[in-house]
Amino acid sequence: MIVTLLYFVLFRSAVVEGARSLWTEGSGSGDPSGECICEAFLPNSTFPIGELISLESTAVEINRKLEIEISKVETYEVKLNIYIAKISNLTVLIKLMEDDPDSYSEFHLEEVKIQIKQVEALIVELQASIQTTSTVLITIRQQISVVISVLTQLEITYDKNLVLVTRREYLILQQKLEACEIRHNEIFNPNIGICNHRGIRRISKPIISQLNANLNGAFKYGGWGKDSKPLPGSENMHWYYGYSDTLVNKITLYSDYYNLIMRQASKSHELFVNYKYDWQGTGNNYIVRENTLYYQFRSTFGMAKFNMTSLSTLYKEVPKASARFSYHYSANQNLDFAADESGLWVTYATEESKGKLVLGKIDEKTFVVEEVWQTSVFKPSVGNSFMVCGVLYATRSVDSKTEEIFYTFDTHTEQESYVSIPFEKFQDVYVYLDYNPTDQKLYMYNNGYYVSYHVWFNYEGSRDQLSIGY
Known part of the structure; x- marks a missing residue:
């Protein structure tokens, strides 16, 4: 490929300096106007x-x-x-x-x-x-x-x-x-954090950010997102974890979205240090809330939280929760943590419920399940679930390109309903899906890629009709 010096001027001097060492052959000549034209031969196989x-x-x-x-x-x-x-x-x-x-x-x-x-x-x-x-x-x-x-x-x-x-x-x-x-x-959606709507109306097309920070296509298990209740000064903080299986042994923090994409971490916390402690988890349904990671404990089945400020861990059992019933796409997703405008939640199944989803509200101070609701949907048939304004939303696969919110359970009225809110998947298999109330977006970890969605709601009231639902 022949490129003139003009092409390189379109870049930065750093690009010119870096490319110079790749030139395999070069020549210089002058045109009638006296302008010097330099040509370099740069094969496509060397650099695009x-x-x-x-x-x-x-x-x-x-x-x-x-x-x-x-x-x-x-x-x-x-x-x-x-x-x-x-x-x-x-x-x-x-x-x-x-x-x-x-x-x-x-x-x-x-x-x-x-x-x-x-x-x-x-x-x-x-x-x-x-x-x-x-x-x-x-x-x-x-x-x-x-x-x-x-x-x-x-x-x-x-x-x-x-x-x-x-x-x-x-x-x-x-x-x-x-x-x-x-x-x-x-300007148009002053309702973030407020639940004056009648539930989800539709989901946007997938927004694909990039491959995970490890740049490893084999890291198909993991999650990413934002703190659902950030501490002051951490409103833009993002987190990520990925691995080749369902083991959870680390959490990496980024000061903002830019640094997440640039893979410039601000902090990284190990959940396992040899001869010191083993706080490792399993599954792909963890969240970060108030700079605390909530996840499924590995060594003894139960729920755990790792406080990234105090660097301490607390473990609690979930009464009657079974380790036999996971989501459709991945093993070990027995405890699924979620956070919405009204607090912290966990979904699971029990032997008593015969594998049907059970929803529990967690008291954040005592870290115990304080209230429980029984649903009628069989957990292994569910792709994933999340909470919005005290309402449980469950998804399932329609085909290789389409997922669907098919079931809701309202904890306020204890009413359940079957719905159809389809949305597009980036790739056919995903292991993580959670809603974040701070920006009203869904965060998905899809086959190793960061994917997100905007959520549109059914609003009541004249002012809300102007909202596009970001």
């Missing part, structure tokens, strides 16, 4: 320089799209404030008319009706615009995730330093997108 140039061009285009959407979000905020002011004024006016109807004529009533219709039309228009921006942001995120995955593979195959510059550019775009989505959420 053309691919990186193309990816940088894509980065410029993504950045342009992102700037447009950021500008739109700012405009939406201004419009929304205007519409809220109009609605407030109309509310006051209608209240005055109700209190003193004799002071207002039919003309006044018609005028108010016209104003209501105008505001309604504006809200419908704004809602359509918001939905379009939401779709564009998701598309941009998918584009960035796919490219980062490609760059990760290039980094494994080729010289890390040469790929790193372009990879960082995309991660900067990823951070910019995250900031835009956060602002979007603040």
Whole structure:
């Protein structure tokens, strides 16, 4: 492949210096304008320089799209404030008319009706615009995730330093997108942490971040996500663990999403130190809450929590829990921990229940199961389960590309129901799925890859109708 010096100018000086040692042959010449043109012969088998140039061009285009959407979000905020002011004024006016109807004529009533219709039309228009921006942001995120995955593979195959510059550019775009989505959420979804909805309406397409931090395709067991109740200063902290079987012997923390993708860990905690302690677990259904790892203990069947602040572990039995009933996709998933807006939960099965799911609410102070609900769904038929606002959601496989939320159990009403909320899998087998109430997202560990989903809810009330459900 022949590349001119101009191509290398599109990169960084670091790329030029790194590539220089790979040149197999070179020549220099001058054109009539006096410009010196240098040519280098760089075989495709040595380094995919053309691919990186193309990816940088894509980065410029993504950045342009992102700037447009950021500008739109700012405009939406201004419009929304205007519409809220109009609605407030109309509310006051209608209240005055109700209190003193004799002071207002039919003309006044018609005028108010016209104003209501105008505001309604504006809200419908704004809602359509918001939905379009939401779709564009998701598309941009998918584009960035796919490219980062490609760059990760290039980094494994080729010289890390040469790929790193372009990879960082995309991660900067990823951070910019995250900031835009956060602002979007603040404006249009003020309900994070609040349960004023009627349950899940739909799930987004999978957002694939990249292969696990170990860059090991054999690490098919594991999990990742965010702290469901972060300590102050740790709101952006992410965690990860992966391994080739269901043993749990380590937890790695990252200060934010960027460092997770860059594999730059802030801390790593071992659950086993020879001759000192053996706090290892098993299964793939652990969570982090208040900087504490909740997981299934290995040496004696029960639940354990590892406090990463005090570096101490506590173990408790779960009354009647059986080690015989695991989820459909993986062995040893006998205790499944979950956290939502209302606290900490564990699901399991008992011999008494004949393998049907049992849901327990955990008292976080005493670390005991304080309340129990019996469901009618057979645990080995379930792919995984998670909790949202005190409601249990269970999934099952539809086909190799599709998973489905098929069952719910509401602990408030003790009512269960069979539903159909399909969503796309990245690959056919996954071992970890949990909801995080801090961002209303699902986190999945799918065949060694970090995957996540946005969740849309059925909202009540007029203001919530403007929410896109991030």
